[in-house]
Amino acid sequence: MEKLVERFLSYIAMDTMSDGRSDTVPSTAKQLKLAERLRDELLELGLEATMDQYGYVYGSLAGNVDREVPVIGFISHMDTSPALGGECKNPRILSYEGGDVRLNDKIVMTEEEFPALKALHGKTLITTDGTTLLGGDDKAGIAEIMDALEYLVAHPEIKHGKIAVGFTPDEEIGAGADHFDVEAFGAKFAYTLDGGEEGEFEYENFxxxxxxxxxxxxxxxxxxxxxxxxxxxxxxxxxxxxxxxxxxxxxxxxxxxxxxxxxxxxxxxxxxxxxxxxxxxxxxxxxxxxxxxxxxxxxxxxxxxxxxxxxxxxYYNMREMVEPHKEIVELALDSMKQLGITPLVKPIRGGTDGSRLSYMGLPCPNLFVGDYHPHGRFELVAIEEMRNASALIVEIARRFCAQTTGEV
Incomplete structure (x- = not known):
């Protein structure tokens, strides 16, 4: 099994549900277990990495060019929605050829109720067993960031500037940006990986x-x-x-x-x-x-x-903060096109950490992760789309460096 999928399956097996009634930070202590693990994984890859008192994990991969390149960032959240249990230890992996998907003896995901399935014919899906969330929101994003970092470390011929990464607690209860240290993060701009289907790109939200x-x-x-x-x-x-x-x-x-x-x-x-x-x-x-x-x-x-x-x-609509920096929108869209991914620009019918971070001085649009039907037992991810999300991170880093150094 490829490392990206292995990572994802190991992350979703950890219960990191947040709790909106809690007055602690993070709202649940169990989020710290994943935070500690991610910090250690970043260190094992050779990156600088820290975890602060609130459970935020920050890491950075040094640039490998001798010219000044502004820092760019990638961010995902560690918690899962309180809507349903998030300790997914019995996921299913199937080659989907169409039709309804039986999650267990009682629960079936039908194409009629979930029409997004029709676009997933021929792809490899990871689903729940019908009793928990999958946790693709947003552990797919975490796995993709980690996979992209590992790839860049293993391929120094791909030139890039310094890359900052952040993993936040409590996004699902609206507190993911409460203690995010924008100044210490040090990025000129960032992208959250917290979207849905392949090609989805968002810089507007509720x-x-x-x-x-x-x-x-x-x-x-x-x-x-x-x-x-x-x-x-x-x-x-x-x-x-x-x-x-x-x-x-x-x-x-x-x-x-x-x-x-x-x-x-x-x-x-x-x-x-x-x-x-x-x-x-x-x-x-x-x-x-x-x-x-x-x-x-x-x-x-x-x-x-x-x-x-x-x-x-x-939070407020990030569009007001992102539109003055349309170059970061074009960077993402051009990178998708380079990879043969058709961009799907749409408003978020919700919010991300990036919604608030954009108002904290860190313009932060949102990228797809290949996750469908979040916040419920019908959640699934498409492995092929997860691979493309990881490749997109690499291409954005490469392209931004090339643009900054005048090589594109």
Missing amino acids: NAASALIKIQGKSVHPGSAKNMMINSMYVGMELEQMLPKAQRPEHTEGYEGFFMLNEIRGTIDYTEMDYLVRDHDREKFEKKKELMRDTVDYMNKKYGGILELDMKDS
Whole structure:
């Protein structure tokens, strides 16, 4: 089995799920085990590497040219989504020739439900056993960065400047950039490897906010509840019905934003509701937040001030920060074309560490990793696309050096 796949399988077998309710950094101590391993692997390759107190791993491969070349970076995150268990120890590898994919005796991934399968005929897929996430988001990106670094170390004839790499915790809970040391990272620009299908390239993403709604009900014995009980769960359900149903994720695509009820926890006495608010357009994003506030205000007037809203911005559309540096967009697209990869430029219907890093002074578009259907048991990766993602890292480093030194 090739080293890229071996690495990937070993990474996904490690549980690195993050926890949005935790107040530690990283949010789960188990992420540190992968961080330590990645630091050690970088050192074994001959790179400089450190792990800081927050679990961030930084590494650098020295350039092999005698001219000044600005540092470029590649970044992936170590944690997996809290949506489902992420300790994937029973993945399946299959040569896919079309049709439905049976993950286990009860769960089948059909081409009708998952039309992306139709473009994967003839490729070698790694899937879950239907009980966990795969972890391709974003351990595919980590494996590809490590594979590209190993290739560059083994092929010194490929000229490149200094390359910085970073592996972050807690991206899935929106905290991946919280303690990222941009100055120490030292790159002029970087790319996250956190995308999907082959050719996918993104430098636009949602403006994002999180909203926590707390509802204090009134619990009394149901036998004497008339005109007294206020069931906080019913209030929450009523509030949800007031938000536009057409603006839920399952009814939107492309540049369309949404409100998403991410989690609800409740009893008659007390309920909490976690929402995600998203839109690519900043003006529409602000209007969505205003609608959320107005809805809570209306419900408070109706029920006597029993709701509390805590809404915070999470990140903004990186386009504003990347567009002044379109050369890094062209570098990625030209490198894809050189490798025979058809670029697929599209907006991210979500965010990456690069969304926030771009506003922290590190322009950071997003590259594909060959991962499909993340955040669920139907997640899969295509090995051929992972190989191409690794080759793209090498080509970007080579091409940027050649452009900077006047050889292209």
